[in-house]
């Protein structure tokens with residue numbers, strides 16, 4: 001074991017996602033870029049590729065570019081937890097937008113969860129997709145009561161299957177006494193996120209989409225003749241009738257309007273060394289995805305082969321050194337599983353998720369440019385689903401409509417791309433977590 005000062009990073013430790021072992025990143029492609037296309041998509045994650053799949057299958061020539069290798073962003077480095085993903089609860093949305101809109105927003109989250117299973121099956125994507133359920137652990141007795149109330153007061157017509165697990169029975173779900181019981185949502189699922197991304201990429205290429213990594217979009221303007229746009233890239237200008245921005249947590253000054261409405265939050269993961277099949281499965285016997293009620297979130301699971309723990313959380317706002325974030329995450333993991341105290345870290349990595357002031361994704365069109373972004377840390381199902389809807393919107397199809405295109409996408413005064421307000425918010429949320437509120 002370990003050669004670093006924390007004693008936790010194993011020899012051969014990698015600063016890259018565990019998922020890239022099975023699905024390595026493709027080398028940069030030297031492909032020539034076309035001078036013009038019907039649809040140019042910036043960003044090659046789930047959003048960009050799902051939108052591109054639609055536009056190419058709808059008969060429009062489509063090019064996807066990415067600064068890095070295809071899928072380099074969140075879409076190949078996430079935890080692979082597949083959920084409904086809409087953060088604000090019904091009451092909050094009802095207060096802001098009325099009951100009908102609140103209902104439809106939550107339905108979109110539910111649709112996204114059922115849609116992704118169908119999509120993976122239809123496209124025959126081999127990515128360890130499994131409807132395994134999610135255990136939502138209560139970090140205090142008060143939070144357990146809150147989960148119980150949430151279950152009892154589910155809004156009519158939005159009821160989803162869920163059941164409580166009291167603390168006395170919790171070991172059937174997870175080998176820890178850290179939680180005071182929890183809630184199981186059996187419809188939630190798991191996936192190998194990079195294999196899933198690769199599957200969409202393969203289908204996109206088969207459908208005629210050109211996907212080119214190592215190309216940055218640097219400027220965007222309307223074409224002089226008013227027909228479409230010219231996108232300046234690190235490899236020359238490209239003319240496009242339609243432009244789709246799918247950059248979420250990596251949104252930059254290329255699109256200042258979107259940059260003022262989505263902010264990046266660092267989130268971190270580690271993979272433990274191989275624990276052996278039995279030891280791995282003993283930690284989470286039902287093989288569920290795990291999250292808990294703390295506002296400074298942790299999320300974790302075992303690897304698809306059941307031999308490692310893949311543990312994620314927000315241990316910093318912007319630390320980019322995985323050798324620093326890995327040992328910090330390890331501490332959070334061993335608070336839950338003290339039995340892993342001596343277990344080393346083989347992989348540690350991070351990414352920036354796109355967050356919005358409304359805590360919800362947004363999609364639509366601004367100044368003629370299409371966009372979908374801001375999944376607030378829950379984008380496996382939502383980015384794929386809204387990317388698909390957006391592609392349908394580009395094609396002018398009725399089925400692309402979503403209530404989330406109608407909601408205002410707001411910014412805050414003085415926010416221009418550097419989220420100065422985050423450390424105060426995180427400090428406040430951390431205090432609430434410690435008080436158990």
Ligand SMILES: Cc1cc2nc3c(=O)[nH]c(=O)nc-3n(C[C@H](O)[C@H](O)[C@H](O)COP(=O)(O)OP(=O)(O)OC[C@H]3O[C@@H](n4cnc5c(N)ncnc54)[C@H](O)[C@@H]3O)c2cc1C
Nearest residue numbers: 043045046047067073074075078079081217351378379380
């Ligand atoms: C560590 C981690 C764990 C997570 N865990 C989960 C989870 O368990 N469940 C869940 O639902 N969600 C999770 N998420 C969130 C989820 O992965 C994202 O919401 C989703 O992948 C977003 O997809 P996307 O296509 O919109 O963006 P991304 O996949 O981030 O893709 C954006 C791409 O845009 C490219 N780009 C940016 N600017 C330019 C430019 N100017 N020119 C060219 N290319 C550009 C970037 O290089 C990047 O590849 C996690 C995220 C992280 C980082």
